[in-house]
Amino acid sequence: MDAPKISVIGPGAMGEAIIAGLLRDGLTPAQHVTASGPDVERVEELRSVYGVRPMTDNAAAVEGADVVILSVKPQRLERVLSGLCGKVPPQALVLSIVAGAALPSISERLQHKALVRAMPNTPAQIGEGITVWTASAAVSTEQHELARCILGALGSEIFVEEENYLDMATALSGSGPAYVFLFMEAMVDAGVHLGFPRRIAEQLVTQTVRGSADYFAGRKSHPAALRNEVTSPGGTSAAALYYLEKAGFRTAISRAIWAAYERSQELGKDKHRKSPENSAERD
Structure with missing residues (x-):
């Protein structure tokens, strides 16, 4: 996929790390990246630093996206998924780094099937992290490779077939x-x-x-x-x-x-x- 359009929902430290990694590795230009969150000052800060599109409306932020990255806190996920239900483009890949949020739960609340769940860690902010990830059966070969490239921009990455490894990775490498x-x-x-x-x-x-x-x-x-x-x-x-x-x-x-x-x-x-x-x- 050439120059994918990527929407990052949740502009915190890890959201910023993902944006920085995407641009550092040249996976997509800044104008194809959207950072969305409720804090206007925060998304404007990311615009000034990285040149990405700032938004405070998550539903609008995912319009036309090829990849939607969920990097919100677990306590905020329910509200975010409710606001995005039915709004994510059918062909888009949803990549979640939310701790404890299982793929079936996200799929049900989002009404979307092409999902990746990943657990990076803090050194991802300097490109030296380690990420364990898995994908749903609906993820295409092209989307699988795109997810690998995105997560590889944060450091090393390990794909696992079984989702239960993600909670283990959260405890071992995530924390x-x-x-x-x-x-x-x-x-x-x-x-x-x-x-x-x-x-x-x-x-x-x-x-x-x-x-x-x-x-x-x-x-x-x-x-x-x-x-x-x-x-x-x-x-x-x-x-x-x-x-x-x-x-x-x-x-x-x-x-x-x-x-x-x-x-x-x-x-x-x-x-x-x-x-x-x-x-x-x-x-």
Whole structure:
């Protein structure tokens, strides 16, 4: 599909990341991209930065669209789908990145069959994200490839046949940056406690995390093998790891990710119970 017309419903951080990725990879020109949401100042900001078309009427924003991207908060989805029901062009692909929103539910409320559900993560904002996605049976080969290109503009992408992997991805990679940032924050604070200036502690931790991830990706060894490489008998790493294991570090991570998985499943139910007016999140 040459220069597809793409409407992004929900101009928040991830919506902006998608717009930036589309334009950065040259998938379509700015004049073919529409950013729609209730905040006039926000959509005008995106117009000034990226040159996209700003709109506050979602139904009008999807007119003539080849792709409609739903990037709203789960609590806002019900209202958005109600406003778009019957308005999405029959030939359009709908791509949702809404956590917890299953394809059958979106299809029923939107009265549309060609759907993709995806779960990107925060590093997508700099083109270094990882997105897990799946598609409904009605998605054509051309639309499938278009979805792959759009999501690839955010970083790496992994297609899965079964939708239940999406809630798992939400818990593991979607929420994953939050776990990493908390770990980094704890390391930085520990460095400051030891006596480092905060800026030096931040630099040490940032490069340690970045370098460790790159080293793991390059070696393609089991993490335990790499951990053993830097754990000398009776050494400093051994002492630290003993304390982490004793404190239940591994179990805490596992339980946290499981809690996120359960919450992802609950979100699909919660969004039908919560009133959109009670949410302060942007569409």
